[in-house]
Amino acid sequence: MHCATLKTSPFHGRFPSQLTFPNYKNWTQFKPRNKTHKQSSLNSPKHVRISDSNLHSSPSSLVQNTHPPNPNSLLFCSSVTAKKLRFLVSEFKSLPKPIDRVKRLLHYAALLPVFDDSAQVESNRVRGCTTQVWLESRMDSEGLMRFGAYSDSEITKGFCSCLIWVLDGASPEEVAAVAADDLVDLNVGISGRAHSRVNTWHNVLMGMQKRTRDLVEERERVPRSENFPAMVVAVDGQSANTTYAETKERLCSPGLAH
């Protein structure tokens, strides 16, 4: 499968010691980000890989997960975002004791960049969590996604901190390519797979993806009909036989964000 290309400066040095990826230096060897990528976005056929099947999976137990790997998973890509995600997953996998996972999250919570009070507005709220979460999303001048988050719960802050570490500075395609299933092994309390209204990982990720789609769309909003064929190809290989507007509706509908 084709993965989103890499960007040159993946790592923002402010991140936690535990997350300092040992081969971090190698990252700079990755190919510079492909220019064309910036303009592509949701209408870049092979990058966006959200399908219902990724989101509607059955709850798994707290037992370390043994689900069959999803071949489309971002985890199998070679992008920096994918590497970070893999690193995070293996880090949490290496902590079999729940208390250690909680401790790690609290550590990351402490490292969550300061979130501006003024961004704690209703429109930034992530719905559906048992804690209050605010998520600020913007697209920088290079077309990369920038995220900030805050929660009144320390554990939730830890979740947000991890997600931001992975996705802040990622391209919209990479953000869209993370599946809830990829987070299964990060479970603390509620598994990443649990399709639950209290699953913070899931809700924050869905919030990031929804806002990314909105921003991409905003960037691309040109006075043209939404009736051109959808260029989004889902995992199920569904071809562009629906219109862009329909596909957008499907991808952005609240049902997906449960």
Added chain:
Amino acid sequence: MMMTTAAEGVVVKFPSFKITNTNPTLTNRRFATVRFGSRRLSSSSSISVVSSVSSSIVNEDEPKLGPVSLGHSTRPHFPILHQEVNGSKLVYLDNAATSQKPTAVLKALQNYYEAYNSNVHRGIHFLSVKATNEYELARKKVATFINASESSEIVFTRNATEAINLVAYSWGLSNLTPEDEVILTIAEHHSAIVPWQVVAQKTGAILKYVSLTDDEVPDTVKLREMLSKKTKIVVIHHVSNMLASVLPIGEIMGWAHDVGAKVLVDACQSVPHMVVDVQSLNADFLVASSHKVGLLPYILGFCHAYYELLSVMPPFLGGGEMISDVFLDHSTYAEPPSRFEAGTPAIGEAIGLGAAIDYLSGIGMQKIHDYEVELSNYLYESLLSVPNIRIYGPKPSRTVGRAALCSFNVEDIHPTDIATFLDQQHGVAIRSGHHCAQPLHRYLGVNASARASLHFYNTKEDVDDFVRALKDTVSFFSSFK
């Protein structure tokens, strides 16, 4: 929007509706002052909880909580309780959300599916007749359990939420007109608020909310003052799922009926824990959810209403079972309760509920209640030893009874963090969040709370384990500060 909402004495007083970026605010008013002999929860109430509150708040040597307690003797009947969660013995304290099911109920369900699973009221074959008999027997058992005079006064619904919607849509839409008033308390469950908001929007009726006293119980004096000829229905809980307070339903009923208003009692948190007698309460509508009530699987609730009232109410949902005759352009409706039970009902669940009622009656609801009062007081007093804790609702006393649950916050620790750590590190299951009572949480100046709720199969040791685990949780998070 047509709906007007008057929340007298509620909104203005508490400017805490804005979103805060801090942990749940803990007011300094840690515990409400106790008002002995409070008129509001006077012993004239017809509810047994008030009069039977233990005189000794906590007595560690209380024999009722000892090794031969009701909790100890019934625990073996609940297979689910005997397991490890995250490496610790499970301590299940989320009973207000749903209760666990005894073997007797599981067996009844299994027997139904193995021996006579069939649709009811439809077939003339053996299995269908047997299923119909058992289903109707379950209805009789529910009627007896809450002392309804007729089993036809029991309407089976999907859950309490649907039962409330049934009343709101069927009775509410055909009886409310603009300017009519519906009185609720700010402590109602969302499922008792939202259907009335919808109906108020459609009819132009006005919703009025009663706030709390300083003791953190719904203010029945205010409620009484709010009642007028305009009041058409009072929608109130019996036992609060967050405050653990118990309302004097008998008194409220008298006041409401004096002005000609109907009363809908949300008995979700009382029917599972105490004797509820619909005839002595005299409620027009009483709803409950069987998964809490009857130690039963989900998908069943019920609504009790007097037959005369039911018989003049239009159907809520249309379909099979609820009709008498169907023509192409109109239908005639069956008599209650069938009129309100469109489609194939949750047959197995009803039969399981019947078995649950047999099980509970075998123990005796009064005995269950007395034991829970002891355990509840023990929980409350034990929790007070946790540093910086704020427990919501009234302080228990000789005159003020609390249901067997405590909602609380610990200063500077989010309740979800507490619940997560309790689960992960100690195998203790409690609830965190707003417990479907957001208006109440806003009123109290918090976004969320933690809640431990007991049932009769819990023991003093469960409470001890929980409180020990909670203290460990608090020190864990404090060490991270």
